[in-house]
Amino acid sequence: MRRRSALVLVLAMAAAVGIFLFFPELDLAVGRSMTVADGRFLLAGSKLFTLLHLATPYWVTLTIGFFVAAAIAQLIGRPIAGLGLWQALYVAAVFAIGPGLIANGLLKEHSGRPRPEDVLQFQGSYVYAAPFAFDGACEHNCSFVAGEPAAAFALLAPALLLVPRWRRAGIGGALVFGVLVGLMRMGQGAHFLSDVVFAGILSAATALAIHWLIFDAKGDPRWRAGRHG
Numbered sequence: 001m002r003r004r005s006a007l008v009l010v011l012a013m014a015a016a017v018g019i020f021l022f023f024p025e026l027d028l029a030v031g032r033s034m035t036v037a038d039g040r041f042l043l044a045g046s047k048l049f050t051l052l053h054l055a056t057p058y059w060v061t062l063t064i065g066f067f068v069a070a071a072i073a074q075l076i077g078r079p080i081a082g083l084g085l086w087q088a089l090y091v092a093a094v095f096a097i098g099p100g101l102i103a104n105g106l107l108k109e110h111s112g113r114p115r116p117e118d119v120l121q122f123q124g125s126y127v128y129a130a131p132f133a134f135d136g137a138c139e140h141n142c143s144f145v146a147g148e149p150a151a152a153f154a155l156l157a158p159a160l161l162l163v164p165r166w167r168r169a170g171i172g173g174a175l176v177f178g179v180l181v182g183l184m185r186m187g188q189g190a191h192f193l194s195d196v197v198f199a200g201i202l203s204a205a206t207a208l209a210i211h212w213l214i215f216d217a218k219g220d221p222r223w224r225a226g227r228h229g
Contacts, residue, residue, distance in 0.1 A: 002217065005208055013201050017132075020194045024130035027192035031116045034187050039123050041116070041189035049184055056148045056181075060095055063158065067091045086221040087161055090214050094157035098206030099150040103199060111144035112136035117189030131194040145202060146185055146195040153178035153203035160211050161219075178203070 020026065034042050043049045070083035113136045114126035121128055129136030131144065155177060159170030182196030216222055 009204055016197050020131040027194050028121055030193040041187055043187035044189050056151055060151050064092050086214055091157045093210050094207050095154050098203045099154050103145050103150040104147050107145050108142050111142045112138050113142045113144040114138045115143040115190055116192055143191055144195050145199040146191040148185055149178050149182040149196045150199035150203050152181040153200045156204055156207040
């Protein structure tokens with residue numbers, strides 16, 4: 001299962017890199033489809049979608065908080081669905097390393113890519129920067145990769161902890177949610193298509209890699225201390 005998932009992820013990464021390297025204007029074409037007649041983005045200025053955007057830190061905190069609470073419940077002898085310390089550590093690590101450290105801490109601060117709403121093609125003042133150029137005029141909190149979609153796709157981590165009969169549905173739900181959040185941010189003029197695509201790949205790779213480090217093929221913690229509970 002994990003080998004197949006890793007292979008799919010590698011193929012998806014290769015395909016995405018190839019597409020955006022050979023067709024760097026694809027981002028602009030998709031961005032134009034997200035605008036209305038006067039050139040504004042479809043969801044720009046929407047109070048509802050602004051609130052949904054601002055809600056991201058809260059649902060991320062609630063998600064991690066649930067697993068921390070489950071770990072505490074296990075320690076006091078009231079386990080919840082077999083969740084414990086290692087599961088809590090896993091989910092927290094995926095969110096902290098993927099969306100947190102890599103997406104927001106490294107890439108968004110150093111990619112230099114202006115957001116769609118800030119480039120000349122969409123009534124902004126910056127020159128458009130193609131994917132992987134890393135030479136754009138943005139200095140802080142840039143477009144590549146998309147932060148909120150990265151967090152949404154990171155829900156693959158809880159999905160991977162589900163029992164086998166629910167795991168596929170959980171993974172599918174996490175992917176759909178990530179796509180919807182990505183479309184929302186694109187519609188707000190905050191991100192290009194490639195920002196969302198590579199946010200998904202980043203979070204999926206993080207979830208798979210850390211799962212492999214912490215759990216064996218059966219889903220049991222690799223360390224003996226994690227097996228008592």
